[in-house]
Each structure stands twice: as structure tokens, then as C-alpha cells.
Amino acid sequence: MRNKKTYWEEYRMKLHEDINLNVRLKSPMEIDSALTSLINTTKQATQVATPKITFQNNTRNVPIEIKKLISQKRRARARWYRSQAPTDKTTYSHTSNGLKCKIKEARESSFSNYITSLNRYDNTIWKPIKHLKNPRHRYIL
Numbered sequence: 001m002r003n004k005k006t007y008w009e010e011y012r013m014k015l016h017e018d019i020n021l022n023v024r025l026k027s028p029m030e031i032d033s034a035l036t037s038l039i040n041t042t043k044q045a046t047q048v049a050t051p052k053i054t055f056q057n058n059t060r061n062v063p064i065e066i067k068k069l070i071s072q073k074r075r076a077r078a079r080w081y082r083s084q085a086p087t088d089k090t091t092y093s094h095t096s097n098g099l100k101c102k103i104k105e106a107r108e109s110s111f112s113n114y115i116t117s118l119n120r121y122d123n124t125i126w127k128p129i130k131h132l133k134n135p136r137h138r139y140i141l
Helices: 008-018 028-049 064-083 086-117 126-132
Strands: none
Touching (some): 008 028, 064 086
16 A cells, blocks of 8 residues: 555664564575565555555435436446447437536535525524625635
């Protein structure tokens, strides 16, 4: 696993501690066991010195229908890239435009649900309005 955040000094120290350089290498079995030991040691050092990478899942709130349309669009695009046929380009354009419409509808319905859930009595209506005073957040709503 490659990662920008590997602690190289810790990696070197772990290798220095665990590698045994006084290994007999006379027979093929000894060479195989020494090689296996070296590979396992480097794997362990890598696991110790490299933090785990976590990815954020941004597809939590995407409806299943939109996910299916995304996969259809990707398949149509791949087919069109391979064949360059006009019919495949038409299919790709239709699926792409259909996906855009569905995403727009989902955003509009999500926004309308958000707006209808705001209430002036529990002060939820003032939070989005507060951001409108800041010029950077003027076009949020």
C-alpha cells in the first residue's frame, strides 16, 4: 500500500529490528524460507509505519434510480468510446441527458423538502439566512 503519509523513520527502525541478516542460504529450502521471512517483515513494517487510508462515502443520499442511471451512462460511454458508432453516441447522449434531468429533479425535491422543514419557532429558518450576510455564501439558496 503506497501512501504519502508513511513514517519512513519508523519503517526503517522496524526493519532494522526484525530483519535477521545471519541466515544460512545453502539450500533452496533455506532461500525460500529466508525470502518468505523478508517479505513478511517488510509487510509488517509497512503496516506499522503507514496509517490507514479512509475514504469518505459521498453516495449516501443518492437514490437507487440515479445510481442505476449512472451505471447505464458509464456503460453507454464505454461502448461509444470503443465503437465510435453514431448510434452508440446517440444512446450515450440520451442516457446522459436523462441522468441530468433525474439529478435536477432530485436536487429540486431535496431543496423543497428542506425549505418546507424550516420553522421559525425553533429557529431553523435563521441558519440559512445568517449565511446570506456573508458574500461568499450569498448564492447558497
